[in-house]
Amino acid sequence: MHSLGGLGGKAAAKRAPMAPPRSFIWTRRIVLGVLTIFALLPVYVMLSSSLKPLSDVTSTFSWIPTHITVSPYIQMWRTVPLAQYFVNSVIVCTSAAVVSVLLATFAAYAVSRYRFRGRRVFTLVVLSTQMFPGILFLLPLFLIYVSIGNATGFALLGSRTGLVITYLTFSLPFSIWLLAGYFDSIPRSLDEAALVDGCGPLGTLLRVVVPASIPGIVTVAVYAFMTAWGEVLFASVMTDDSTRTLAVGLRDYSTQTDIYWNQIMAASIVVSIPVVAGFLLMQRFLVTGLTAGAVK
């Protein structure tokens, strides 16, 4: 009894010096407060300006919208063919995400379940492609697409297919890497049981490993979609009027004689909703995956 009390006293003594002093708490309040404002400022500007009439966004800035209107959200569809850009983006990004996830699943299974010659090299090469700037691939890829078009008559330049192929490779490395980690955590005994039941490697993957990895696969899909949704460089060169995506199309509001800032802000809100929603849904998984690479 006596000794237990002694332990409790020790624990309390341990905790006391760990409690942060007032100076720390105030620093925390002030710094985190300033950073909150910094992080949210553009979001506030986006929201408030999207509810202002044109005359209010072309004159001196004001914090609070005085003449609240939703007309920017209606006019934005007419000023530029936003709906078409939206459809293009949805088609391109969904296709890229689906194909990327499919390829990543197969590749990750190989990386996770087999020991083969060149396994480390493969992982390294795939990850190192992330190091280099897009501009490095842009010119040659442009030329390669031109040649493929000339040789086969299948125009990749200006087509959605060309963009899908490009985008899916952007998310592939990270997807493979993240999924391989996920597959590693699935007990091998499940694989072996499936093999005993007569499933081939492909059957094992599709019937056992994939169903057990749905959260990981969804995370990877969201990541692939987000990556494609925000890409500007390749979209600016590889699309034409009919295949233009939102990433490039949003700039059309500025090429008119007036800059319709209120409509740009409204459009920015609308194009952000799909990815922000996906990000929030998958936040926990995505954050773990994104940071694991740097921490491990």
Place this chain on the structure above:
Amino acid sequence: MPYLLLLPALLFELLVHLVPMVVGVYTSFRALTQLYLAQWLHAPWAGLGNYRIVADFNGAVGQALLHSFVVTCAFTAIAVGLSWLLGCTAAILAQDPFRGRGVLRAIFLTPYALPVYASVITWAFMFQYNNGLVNYVLHNELGITSRPTFWLLGDNSFIALVTVSVWRNWPFAFLVIMAGLQSIPRELYEAAAIDGAGIWQRIRLVTMPSLRPVNQVLVLVLFLWTFNDFTTPYVLFGNAAPQPADVISVHIYDASFLTWNFGEGSAMSVLLLLFLLVVSGGYLLITSRRRDA
């Protein structure tokens, strides 16, 4: 079997990343101008001609490239430094649980979750001369500047670019350092506390040294992202980046697609590739040697 499973992914990676790298090196030795664009394989041999033009720092092309390179280095150093500083400070301050910590974390992730072009275009609006928020606050509300400032033209464009870049990247530093903090054993803090170390001393003596391996990787990733960033300057300034903010990605893009001189553009790209390889390789070598020691 493993090769068969890898094949599709490998094929696409080859098509979009590795083959273009080889083609890029090939075209950098060719006089590839608009005339030969459709038959680029047959563009005339140029030897080291493109490199000579691009690396001749007395000529107009070389001088512009060197200027752009210097701008990019300065931009990267400042933006990475600030992003790291903000992310690290925020992560350390938010290390111990307090009320509203979860909400705060979600807020800090906003810059990361928004599509780049949507948030950068908003920043472009905020930096407008007549109707932007920044001039309103600095000039009209606080009276710091005697007249409104042009943020997207001239020397100030560099400040604007750094601001937006830091806004976009510090949440990533925050996330990574947060994750790194979780792996520091609590006993270390308790031992330091028993030895009489206050919270500031604990941060200096326990947290910072423990974060070293995380920081090494984080800084490299931030460096590559910032150095290679195209979207931020391109959306912020449009096609013609102002001289003081003419970063390398945009510079090569403009040099290639405005003049369609792909030969010179490729030569610039190859030089950029070599630079990145040397810097990343050297960095990894130094940091890993230090870790072994």
